Amino acid sequence: MRRSMLGRLAVAACSLSLLTAFAPATAVGADSADSGAGRSYKKIGYFTQWGVYGRDFQVQDLEANGSAGKLTHINYAFGNVSAEGTCFTGNIPGEADAWADYARPLDAANSVDGVADTWDQPLAGNFNQLKELKAKHPGLKVLISLGGWSWSTHFSDAALTPASRKAFVASCIDLYIKGNLPQDGTRGGAGAAAGVFDGIDLDWEWPGSAGDTDTPYRPEDKRNFTELVKEFRTQLDAYARTQKRGTKYELTAFVPTAPAKIDAGFDVRRIMRDLDFVNLQGYDFHVSGEPRTAQQSALYARGDFSVHGTVEAWKRRGAPAHKLVMGMPFYGQGWTGVTGGGDGLGQPATGPAPATWAAGYEDYKALQKLADSGAYQVHRDRRGGHAWLFDGTTLWTYDDPQVLRAKTGYVREHGLGGAMFWSLDADTADGELVTAVDRGLRGR
Template identity: 75%
Template sequence: MRRTALARTAVALSSLALLATLSPAAASAGGRPPAHGSGHTKPELRRVGYFTQWGVYGRDFQVKDMDTSGQAARLTHINYAFGNISPEGTCFTGNVPGEADAWADYVRPLGAADSVDGVADTADQPLAGNFNQLRELKAEHPGLKVMISLGGWSWSTHFSDAVRTPESRRALVSSCIDLYLRGDLPRDGARGGPGAAAGVFDGIDIDWEWPGSAGDSDTVYRPEDKRNFTALVREFRVQLDALAAEQRGRHGQRRHYELSAFVPTAPAKIDAGFEVRRIMRDFDFVNLQGYDFHVSGEPVTAQQSALRARGDFSVQQTVRDWKRRGAPARKLVVGMPFYGQGWTGVQGGGDGMGQPASGPAPATFANGYEDYKALRRLAASDAYTVHRDRRGGHAWIFDGTTLWTYDDPAVLRAKAAYVRSEGLGGAMFWSLDGDTADGELTAAVDRGLRRR
């Protein structure tokens, strides 16, 4: 899922392409987990949660909610979704409907009630909006890293054009580093200016969906995307390391800017777009698509995020396919959904799985797509029955007509145990705003990953 929640789901319904999503949270019981990096003898498993730029509107999910829910204390990384690339091949921002939202990013003033530090924004401060709140959140949680995610399903349009030559790749990477890591934001009244967002972001997450194969309807792709993606990753690594060296020389502090990507589950898409052994040398980690294996636009109900599934897409299959192509297990982070895919008009009775349906199920923001917090309420009602495939590692609810397939705490605990048993790099979630107010799903994953 990458652009706006509504747009992504619309694409899922119109095409049966495999998409992507996920996030983490915290629990109200048992106290907060240890601070990041506090005494672990082994490297801490990553917990990467996507925060959606547009979630501050209809869902009213603010940066502060990651703190009050306990999510922030249980995350190692926040991926901010998304940054866009212009037709000219550079990272950009502004107030362009459907293309960029500087108002949400760094212009919008927040009152004391919505601010992480409890202090209202002023009219003359150069940084406000989500970016300023992320800066405040990091001050509350030392060690928490924030990555800017570039692209997504809707905003991968110009990647292919932007990376065709060494000169264009250098220009693209330089523009992204200037905008997000140096923090040189365009001026918007009192907001923005050189260095206004410096220190907010700790790295780059490449969400190109998909190099070398079809994505959104207007996304350009070419066979040469595969080698150009490798070259893009190398260019990011070189320029990120150069920035770190420059800043170390100036301030005497050693810093490492992280580089990650969101990558697909389908073997055909992996082979079309990714020289796995080569790119993994430059990535700190990659986030594996662990959901949207089947979507509500399909005519038959099916699992969307099974841990194991014979002859079908699954988390286990995705992990094996990336490892077979040369990806180190410790750099593979498993995507987990904080939402469900749903069908209505399901025929055939039984538990509803694998049956024909008339279409996507009605939902809060977009038919066929519903946040976990809403599905949790349905599962607790008398109308629905919870079903589990314990061998396959997935769950669904069915009322005789409407079926929703989703991950609940029990499923996520099993996935966390799988991550540990396979020596993988951690878990990623799309997206944090789908969790409950007390971060139930994030807490379940966090506890599962901390078991030794």
């Protein structure tokens, strides 16, 4: 489910000879004559369903740390697809969590509006808090993200035929857009979640190529994904016409870096007609499971995966720049047992670094403390636009505010649609990274 798994597939997906060459250093963070001033950029943060538990990151924290007013979109991660090819929810360990979504009561201290949930209100949990957040920030949109790494298992089957696609899309619109939730005690019911979600984000990882170990894929996925996108667009627009004048539901997708994965699963010109925008994988270019340390999210890289390479790959295949949103990591990939001297990058390691939640994967807020501790030295590749921490034994590659300034400069210079980040619960208590992205896109 975490994004940290993506790089394992990205690295194996195609040879380095297919990747874009290193771009001029002068482009990093530079502002062109058209700086993008006055443009409205998308600022999209993923809110994780499970973050309300161990991390104790609530929707209300986005209001408390000032991030809510700086975002244009929140993607709620994730909605699952059943073996029958429908969107569903429930209380099924590892498969669905209706308790977190809409049944869990919040007290006044953890509620966006400062009022405790009552036992008999039909909508509680994260969904109700997102609705309250939107009430405070009327321009904010919330999308349900379907799939992700762990929950893409049944996408290929759901998209297989015209009938299965039609039923799949109808079920997702019924559950999330119409808000017809299963009854869970006093929670849920017809229309209980109406108005929470403003669209759907497709996180199928990956059509036409390997994803998680239990996720099947087929050669025809590329065609079927195109038709699935079209079906979502058709049904969303049809339902919008039944609502108040001017209603529009957004349709987006999370898409990969590797050219081989793009070509296997995405008819770029056709899907971009129906998608409002796509969120580009801008991280996990290398991951802590690899035997050598490496960058995970460089803006530029010679003979390697990079953000610039990803942007160019999608543009060459027909994607308009303004529909490309750059993905940025709010976490780092880490290795320990690093030998070979120097600054640690590109050196052999014994394995993933110890971390708070999962070995080799650490939130930015924890890495910031390491950087401030003095035990680690911050290294920067200013030509490549990336940074890492190294203490002589353990290395973490990550994005900090300085890196994000370079990346937002690139977004503005190249006319991209904005920035997306995984995930909001990894930021600092004062929303340091969201603030850096917001200021960067404003040219400040």
